[in-house]
Amino acid sequence: MTKRYLISVEPIEPSGVVLTIAELPSLIIFAETAEDALGWARQAIAFQLRDSPDYDQQPSLELILGRAS
Numbered sequence: 001m002t003k004r005y006l007i008s009v010e011p012i013e014p015s016g017v018v019l020t021i022a023e024l025p026s027l028i029i030f031a032e033t034a035e036d037a038l039g040w041a042r043q044a045i046a047f048q049l050r051d052s053p054d055y056d057q058q059p060s061l062e063l064i065l066g067r068a069s
Contacts, residue, residue, distance in 0.1 A: 004062045007041060009034045024048070038063060
C-alpha cells in the first residue's frame with residue numbers, strides 16, 4: 001500500500017522553489033531546487049507520521065506533482 005500526497009512546486013524569485021502539499025496545508029517548504037524541496041517534504045511527512053499509533057505499519061510515500069485546487 002502506498003500513501004500518496006499531491007504536491008505543488010513553484011519557482012520563486014530571485015531563485016529557488018516553494019513546495020506545498022494539498023493534504024498538509026500548514027506545511028510550506030522553501031528550497032533552492034525542486035529535488036531539495038522533495039527531500040525535505042519526505043522528511044517532514046515522516047516526522048509528522050512518527051507519532052501515529054500505527055507508525056510501524058505506515059505505507060510507503062509517493063509524492064505526486066500537481067496543483068492543489
